[in-house]
Amino acid sequence: MARKPSPIETALERAIDPLANALKRSTRAPVAPTVAGKPGLAVSPLAVPFPDILPIGGCEMATARAGFYRHERDDLVVFHFPQGASCAGVFTRHRVGSAPVDWCKRHLGAEGGGVSVRALVVNAGCANAFSGKAGADAARRTASEVAKRFDCRQRDVMLASTGVIGVPLDDRKISARLPEVVEALDADAWARAGRAIMTTDTFPKGAFAETEIDGVPVRIAGIAKGSGMIAPDMATMLAFLVTDADIHPSVLQALLGLHVRTTFNSVTVDGDTSTNDTALLFATGTSGAPRIGRVGDRRLKAFSQALDAVMLDLAHQLVRDGEGARKFVRITVNGAASPASARKLAKSIAESPLVKTAFAGEDANWGRIVMAVGRADEPIDRTRLKVQFGPLVAAQDGLIAPTYDEAKMSAYMKKDELEVSVDVGVGRGSATIWTCDLTKQYVAINGDYRS
Numbered sequence: 001m002a003r004k005p006s007p008i009e010t011a012l013e014r015a016i017d018p019l020a021n022a023l024k025r026s027t028r029a030p031v032a033p034t035v036a037g038k039p040g041l042a043v044s045p046l047a048v049p050f051p052d053i054l055p056i057g058g059c060e061m062a063t064a065r066a067g068f069y070r071h072e073r074d075d076l077v078v079f080h081f082p083q084g085a086s087c088a089g090v091f092t093r094h095r096v097g098s099a100p101v102d103w104c105k106r107h108l109g110a111e112g113g114g115v116s117v118r119a120l121v122v123n124a125g126c127a128n129a130f131s132g133k134a135g136a137d138a139a140r141r142t143a144s145e146v147a148k149r150f151d152c153r154q155r156d157v158m159l160a161s162t163g164v165i166g167v168p169l170d171d172r173k174i175s176a177r178l179p180e181v182v183e184a185l186d187a188d189a190w191a192r193a194g195r196a197i198m199t200t201d202t203f204p205k206g207a208f209a210e211t212e213i214d215g216v217p218v219r220i221a222g223i224a225k226g227s228g229m230i231a232p233d234m235a236t237m238l239a240f241l242v243t244d245a246d247i248h249p250s251v252l253q254a255l256l257g258l259h260v261r262t263t264f265n266s267v268t269v270d271g272d273t274s275t276n277d278t279a280l281l282f283a284t285g286t287s288g289a290p291r292i293g294r295v296g297d298r299r300l301k302a303f304s305q306a307l308d309a310v311m312l313d314l315a316h317q318l319v320r321d322g323e324g325a326r327k328f329v330r331i332t333v334n335g336a337a338s339p340a341s342a343r344k345l346a347k348s349i350a351e352s353p354l355v356k357t358a359f360a361g362e363d364a365n366w367g368r369i370v371m372a373v374g375r376a377d378e379p380i381d382r383t384r385l386k387v388q389f390g391p392l393v394a395a396q397d398g399l400i401a402p403t404y405d406e407a408k409m410s411a412y413m414k415k416d417e418l419e420v421s422v423d424v425g426v427g428r429g430s431a432t433i434w435t436c437d438l439t440k441q442y443v444a445i446n447g448d449y450r451s
Helices: 007-026 099-109 132-150 171-183 190-196 249-262 298-320 339-350 353-360 366-375 406-413 440-447
Strands: 038-042 060-064 076-080 086-091 119-126 157-164 205-213 216-225 238-243 278-283 328-336 386-389 392-396 417-423 429-436
Touching (some): 060 171, 060 190, 076 171, 076 190, 086 249, 099 132, 099 157, 119 132, 119 238, 132 157, 157 238, 157 278, 190 205, 190 216, 216 298, 238 298, 249 278, 249 298, 298 328, 298 429, 339 353, 339 366, 339 417, 339 429, 353 366, 366 386, 366 392, 366 417, 386 406
Antiparallel strands (some): 060 076, 076 119, 205 216, 216 238, 328 429, 386 392, 386 417
C-alpha cells in the first residue's frame, strides 16, 4: 500500500510544481508575436513592415476608439480633404451590398459626383450590411454629423464599414468621438489609420510611391484591410488611396477601374466575396502639378504606373495576411484561349481547397493542379499541358515530366513564397492570380469570429 505523503512533503510538492512548469515553459520555442488587442492571434509569418509614408498635401486623418470592439483598440478613422478634392470608387458586386457601399455608389454616380469630396469615415467592427432601413439611416446620420464638422454637404462625405454582417451601425458611437477626432487630425497618421481599420488582419497594410506629372513631383499613399472573405471581383477589403495630384474624378475613375482588375481583383484567399468591398481614390490637387482632365493625357503614364504599383503592393499584403496563411503563392496560366479564359483557369487553381491544402502540407501535388485546370470548363489541350513549381517541371506534354525529381520538389515547397505556372497549350492568353495556402488556423479564426 502506497505511503501517504506527510503535510511537509505535500507543501513542498505544491511549491515545486509551479517552478517546474515555469522552467518547462521557458525552454519552449519562442511564441510568435501576437496582435495587439487580439489575445492569441499571431502575426502572419508573411507580414511586411508598415512603410514610411510621407504626408500627402491636403490630407489629414485621425483615429479613435468608438467601441465597436469589446477589446481596447481604435476602430474609427476620419480623413479630411481640402475644398476641390476629387474622388473615385470601385465597389463590391455582391448582391447584398452594405449601407456605406450604397451611399458611396449613389453619390459618386450622381451628376457632379466625386467633385469636392471633403471627408471619409471608416469604422471597423460593424459592417452595417443586411441592416435594412436602420442601417441606411445610420449611414446618413453619420455623413450628416461629419458634414457639419467640415462645413460641407452630406454627399461630400464618403463612408466605409467592415465587421460583423447583420447588425445596424450604432452611429451614436461615431458622433460621440467626432470632437476628439477632428481635434486630432494629422497628416502623419497613416500607420494608426491602417491599424484602426483592421478586423481579422494581423498587421496594418500600407504602401507609398513618388512619381511626376509633367515634371512636378507627386505622391501616392494608401492603406488597406482584409485577410479573409477575399476573392477576385473585389473582396472583404477596404482600400483607401490618396494622391496630391490634381486629377478630374472621371480620370481617377478610369485609372482606378483599370488597375483594380490586375491588383485587388487578382487576389484570392478563400473564394468568398463580401458585402462591403470598397476601394476609394482621392486626389487633393495640392502638388502644383497641372490638372489632368482627360483619360488619354500622356502626362499620366508615370503616375498610372506608380498607382498600379501601390495598389499591387496592398493587394499582395492582403494575401500575405490571409487568415492562417503560411505560403504566398503566385499562380500564372499561359497558353490560354484568351486572357479571360486564363484568368478563370488561374482562379480555379487558386481557389481549390485541395490545391491550397497541398500548399499547406508542402506537397507538390501536381495532380491537384491538373484537376483544378480541368474543372474550370475552359479550352485546354491536355496533350500539351505543362505544370511547373518555380523552375521545376512537374508535368509536360500531358504526362509526368521525365526530369521530375520528388526530392527537389519537396525542397522547393518548403519556401514561404511559391510560384506555380501552367501552360494549357491552346493560345496566347495569360493571367496571374495571387493566393495563399489553407491551414487549420483558417478554420480556427473563422470558427471563433463572433465568439
